[in-house]
Amino acid sequence: MISYITIPYVIAFANELVDDPIHFEPYRREGALRLAYKTSRQGDRIDGILRARVLDLRDRPDDVRGPERMKKLNTLRQWRCMDAMRCQVCGHSAVEVGSGRVSWLLTKAVFEATGADSGRTNAPPTCPGCVDDALKQCPMLQDNATLFTMAAAMPAGVLADLYRPGRDLTPVLYGHNVFVPWNSGPAAHHRGALATCQVVHLHGMRAVTG
Secondary structure, X not given: OOOOOOOOOOEEEHXXXXXXXXXXXXXXXXXXXXXXXXXXXXXXXXXXXXXOOEOOOOOOOHHHHOOEEEEEEOHHHHHHHHHHOEOOOOOOEOEOOOOOOEEEEEOHHHEEEEEOOEEEEOOOOOOHHHHHHHHHHOHHHHHHOEEEEEOEEEEEEEEEEEEEEOHHHOEEEEEEEEEEEOOOOOHHHHHOEEEEEEXXXXXXXXXXXX
């Protein structure tokens, strides 16, 4: 039995999860609509796509942040890991000193190959120092995880819930965890998307053996 479980950096705490109402609002030309929060805030959109709101209370006391929710990602911290190549477990850099390569622990459930040494994932990096703990404590990783290093990771898009406008512009969910690429695909997907995590395209993958 594991006596201590590390709470990964990307995992959300109960009081970080918010349920702010969304709706469809007029957008640019006549008749066009887009998904929005009823009360807008700076940073709601990333490259035109609405991002799911969460709070970042990780460094606050337990009674402020609440208990962890191991099946929920904190969207802000997941995004931060993808942008800055931070470890999803400890939150520190996953870039190897000297080589500049990035350490990544991947499973079939979170990776889609696009070439012999490339692919897409919504799982952030895992630094070498956290790999052993991650493998010991996460049953999903124990089944089929492979450790890689990457030459580069480029933004590819988001996983999002997709909505269409219903009666009185009330959002109606019609797609869950749909990959929405940046700068391509149907414009309606971008306008009706609520992004829950970022997806990156990995290049120059090398499996770590031994």
